[in-house]
Amino acid sequence: MLIDIVDQYDSEKKQYLKELRTKIILQLSTQQDHKKIVAFLSKAWIINIEDSEKKVYIGFSNDFMLSNAKKNFNKSLKDAIQTVYNPQYNIEYIVYPPFSTSSDLLIDLWDLLNIKATEKKIPDPIWESLKDKLYNYFGILLDPSFRFDNFIAWSNNQFAFSAAKAVAETPWTAYNPLFIYGNVGLGKTHLMQAIWNEINSNYPDKVIIYLPATKLIDEIILAIQKKNLSSLMRKFDDVDALLIDDIQFLAWKDKTQEIFHNIFNDFHSKKKQIIFSSDRPPRELTEIEPRLKTRFAIWLVADIKAPDYETRIAILQSKLEIKQESIDSELLWIIAQNITSNVRELEWALNFLLTRKAFSWNEITENDVYACLETLGYNPTKPMEWNTNNLNSKSQRNFDTIVEMVANYYSISVAELKSDSRKKEITTARQILMLIAKKHFRRTQQKIWMYFWWKNHATVIYAIWNIEKKLKSDEDIQQDYQIFTERVNQ
Numbered sequence: 001m002l003i004d005i006v007d008q009y010d011s012e013k014k015q016y017l018k019e020l021r022t023k024i025i026l027q028l029s030t031q032q033d034h035k036k037i038v039a040f041l042s043k044a045w046i047i048n049i050e051d052s053e054k055k056v057y058i059g060f061s062n063d064f065m066l067s068n069a070k071k072n073f074n075k076s077l078k079d080a081i082q083t084v085y086n087p088q089y090n091i092e093y094i095v096y097p098p099f100s101t102s103s104d105l106l107i108d109l110w111d112l113l114n115i116k117a118t119e120k121k122i123p124d125p126i127w128e129s130l131k132d133k134l135y136n137y138f139g140i141l142l143d144p145s146f147r148f149d150n151f152i153a154w155s156n157n158q159f160a161f162s163a164a165k166a167v168a169e170t171p172w173t174a175y176n177p178l179f180i181y182g183n184v185g186l187g188k189t190h191l192m193q194a195i196w197n198e199i200n201s202n203y204p205d206k207v208i209i210y211l212p213a214t215k216l217i218d219e220i221i222l223a224i225q226k227k228n229l230s231s232l233m234r235k236f237d238d239v240d241a242l243l244i245d246d247i248q249f250l251a252w253k254d255k256t257q258e259i260f261h262n263i264f265n266d267f268h269s270k271k272k273q274i275i276f277s278s279d280r281p282p283r284e285l286t287e288i289e290p291r292l293k294t295r296f297a298i299w300l301v302a303d304i305k306a307p308d309y310e311t312r313i314a315i316l317q318s319k320l321e322i323k324q325e326s327i328d329s330e331l332l333w334i335i336a337q338n339i340t341s342n343v344r345e346l347e348w349a350l351n352f353l354l355t356r357k358a359f360s361w362n363e364i365t366e367n368d369v370y371a372c373l374e375t376l377g378y379n380p381t382k383p384m385e386w387n388t389n390n391l392n393s394k395s396q397r398n399f400d401t402i403v404e405m406v407a408n409y410y411s412i413s414v415a416e417l418k419s420d421s422r423k424k425e426i427t428t429a430r431q432i433l434m435l436i437a438k439k440h441f442r443r444t445q446q447k448i449w450m451y452f453w454w455k456n457h458a459t460v461i462y463a464i465w466n467i468e469k470k471l472k473s474d475e476d477i478q479q480d481y482q483i484f485t486e487r488v489n490q
C-alpha cells in the first residue's frame, strides 16, 4: 500500500525525493508560468520512484488537483523529469491524501521560484477585532458539524467535493470563482460551511464571510432604508473571501441584484475568492439579470446530484457510525429504497427511528420504518406483502430442494449456482431462483443475497429486475419458470 509508504522512508530517501522535486520544478519553471506552477503544483510531491516500472510517482492531495495538474502540465512535467532525472522514465499520477497536511517533502514554491508571495501575517489584534466586528455585524451562526471530514463523497458529488476542497486549500488561485449547484438536501450548505471552516483555519489573517443570500438581501434592504448603503459596501472591502449560499433567492430582487453586481465586480477585479451555491445551474437562473448571469458562465461550475442506492446505504451507515448507533441493515435498505433524492431526509429518518428506539427501549421494527416514512410523506411499498400473499405454507417446500431441482434441470451443480460465474445458463438459473425466492418464499432480499454469497444487494435487485423482463419476452424462460413454480406449490 502506498498510503504508509512515505512514513517509512529514511531521512536520506526523503531528502533525495525532495531535491529531485526541486530540480524538476526549476526545470519546469524555464518553460511554464511561475504563478501557474505554484497554483497547481504546490501540493504535489514525488512519492516514489519505481525502477522496475520506470515510473516516477507524483502524489496530489485530491482528484481535482491531480486532474488539473495533468491537464496543464502533463507534457512539460514529463519533459522536465526526463531532462533532470532519466529520459526513460514516465509519470504515474496518484491521489495521496496524507499529504494534504504539511510534509517533510514539501518545499516552498514561492521561495523557490522567487515569487513575491503575499506576506503571511500573524493576525494582529486589529484584524481580529475587525473579524469579530464583521461576524457580529452579519450575525451568522455556522454549524460546526459541517466539515470535510464527515462529508461523504459519491460519484455524483465527487467533483463538487474535490473543487470545494481545492478552493479551501488554495483559495485566490485557480478555482475562482466557484459555483456549486444541486437540489435541496444534497449538501450544498454543508460544503460551503466546510470551505469556510477550512479557509478560516488555514488563513487566520484573512476575513472569510459566509452569507445566506436571504441574509444579504435583508442587509441590503436595511441599508437602503437607513440610507447607509455605502457603509455596507465598505464592510465588503475588508472581506477576502465571500461565500453566498442559495444565490437563487436573489433572482426576484432588482435592487439587490444591482448592489450585488457591484460587490461581485469589485471582488472579481481584486481577485478575491467568491463561492456561490444555488439550487439550479447558472443558465436556469432566469430571473437574474443577464449581465450577472453571463458572469456565472465563466466560473468553475460543479454540480451535485442525488446519491445512488448503494451510496444512500453508505450514508445511513456512516451517520449511524458517527452517532455510535446501529440499525438492522435490512431496515436501512427499506429507508434507502424509499428516500431517494435527499440526504437531509435520510438523516431525519434515522433520527426519527433512533428517538423512537431511545424512548421505547425496543429494537426498531419494519413497522416503525414504514411509520417513519409515512410521517415524512412517503408512500412506501411494503415488500413483505407479496411474499406473504403468495405464501402457501402447507405446500411450502424447503428452498434448498428447489435450488437442487433448478440445478439439476439445467445440468449445473449447486456450487456453480452459488459461485459468481457469469456463464449465461448459470446466470439465468440463478436469477430464476432469486425470483422464486422473492415471490414464493418468506425470504427477504437480504437472505437471497446471503444465500448466493453475492457481493451486494444491488446485484440482487438488478437480477430480479432482469429476469422479470426476460420472462415477458422469452418463451423458454417462461416455460421453465412455470415448471419450477408448479413444483414449488405442489
Ligand code: ADP
Binding pocket: 146, 150, 151, 152, 153, 157, 182, 183, 184, 185, 186, 187, 188, 189, 190, 191, 343, 344, 347
Ligand atoms: P442543501 O444545502 O443542499 O439543501 P445541506 O448541506 O443542508 O443541504 O444538507 C442537508 C443535511 O444532509 C445536512 O445535515 C448535511 O450534513 C447532510 N448531508 C448532505 N450531503 C451530505 C454528504 N455528502 N455527506 C454527509 N452529510 C451530508
Ligand code: MG
Binding pocket: 188, 189, 190, 245, 246
Ligand atoms: Mg442549504
